[in-house]
Amino acid sequence: MQAVSPAGTYLRGLPAPGNLLAEAPFWATLLLCALTPGAHVPWFEISGLPIRGTEALIVLTTLLYAGAGLLIGRSSPIGSLRGPATPFLVALVWASITLGLSPLNGVDHSGMAATLVFAAASPLLAVSLLGAMQPHDVRYFLWRLTIALAAISALYVAESVFSLGLRSEIGRNTLLDFGIERVRGPLYGAATGYLALIPALGFAVHDAMEGYSHRLLGVVATGVLLTALIGLGSRAALLLLAVFLVLLGFLLRGANRKLSGLVLIAGLAAVGGLAIFAQADPGRLRSLDDSGRQMTYETGWRVIRAAPASSVLMGAGYGSVWPWYLRDAQEGERLAAGDNLMQTSQGPSLYHPHSTLLEMAVELGVPGVVCFAALGAALFRMLARSRSQGAWSALAGAVFATAFGFLFDLFLFKNTTVNLVWWLYAVGLWTLLFPKEASECDS
Secondary structure (H helix, E strand, O other), X not given: OOOOOHHHHHHHOOOOHHHHHHHHHHHHHHHHHHHOOHHHOOEEEEOOXXXXXXXXXXXXXXXXXXXXXXXXXXXXXXXXXOOOHHHHHHHHHHHHHHHHOOOOOHHHHHHHHHHHHHHHHHHHHHHHHHOOOOHHHHHHHHHHHHHHHHXXXXXXXXXXXXXXXXXXXXXXXXXXXXXXXXOOOOOOOOOOOHHHHHHHHHHHHHHHHHOHXXXXXXXXXXXXXXXXXXXXXXXXXXXXXXXXXXXXXXXXXXXXXXXXXHHHHHHHHHHHHHHHHOOOOHHHHOOOOOHHHHHHHHHHHHHHHHOOHHHXXXXXXXXXXXXXXXXXXXXXXXXXXOOOEEEEOOEEEEOOOOOHHHHHHHHHHHHHHHHHHHHHHHHHHHHHHHHHHOOOHHHHHHHHHHHHHHHOOOOOOOOHHHHHHHHHHHHHHHHHHOHHHHHHHOO
16 A cells, blocks of 8 residues: 555544544544434443543543553653643642542542543543654644534534534523523533633644645634634623734734734624624623622632642642532523522632642642743743744643633633543643753653
């Protein structure tokens, strides 16, 4: 059989047959997670603990790829502290230690332990899958991922704008403060989708500007992803999109490239905005006030202030302030309807901290903050590398911009499917910018 060149592979958008077979379990997992309505997702019970089928599937897929890596002689991907996944994996180890010392017991304890397994699965799957590829294969994989996300998002947008009837009665949103059903689906929610969509947008913009044979497809994907971002009806999504535009203007070299990139995004965003706001009400986007989040952040600060110095240093213990898993699994409809408050020892709060940084600071203490800072440093290193090389500017800006979303919602620990997409882009970008270091992590 004649060998397929990297250029030819990219031109068709498909990997070589052997690589396609190796990727098949991942694509099957992604499509099942993206297209299976929530009402039809199976649940499993292990010792009284409910486990969502999609999260169990991601864990099994992770075990498959990690196990295959061990069988072919690849070492653990956690061997280097230079990649973006490792600081978070270290934080998960610390979280498991503090959970073992926490006052939680019974199913609540088991549920929070399960969240650590789900949280570890996403970065480990990204590292195991992409670590088996050469940098040019990673590039083509991210292109296929971007096109897949654009196609999935187009379906979600069509359902929100045209009411195709794909959502079940349970899946319909009862809070219509946006005038239409906010864009969302099984893969990502309206409040969390930007973590997946903005990195995909970054790659699509790169392809639209520099993809040569794929420029038209890159332009189409950029337009679809921008429309989906606007259709989320999320103030955080628009804020992070603005951050991405600022970073793109900083990273792109040459006035002409800066202008063409920003004009491309502005023009397509205008078209997408017209499509959404022909029916949607922009009223909810005019104010950044969120009393629930403000109350939660104030309560988190009171927990830190009221704790003894040793608890501030070591953290309150994972799950000790916000044991959110069981409620998330059992009361999804009530939470979606806005019944999401709880009472803590230091006052009222949303049922989870709605901030990754707050989670790591309050429950994991100084080690959590250090790990959070180390992850941020790895993302900033990729941003600086992109600037110095003049390479992958749009993707680097997009990945870094989404990190500000860690201040607004509980990612990495929660929202497994969205986390998986983000880790694929973050680990993929690291491989593209630091190919030698990435190979040393997995050799």
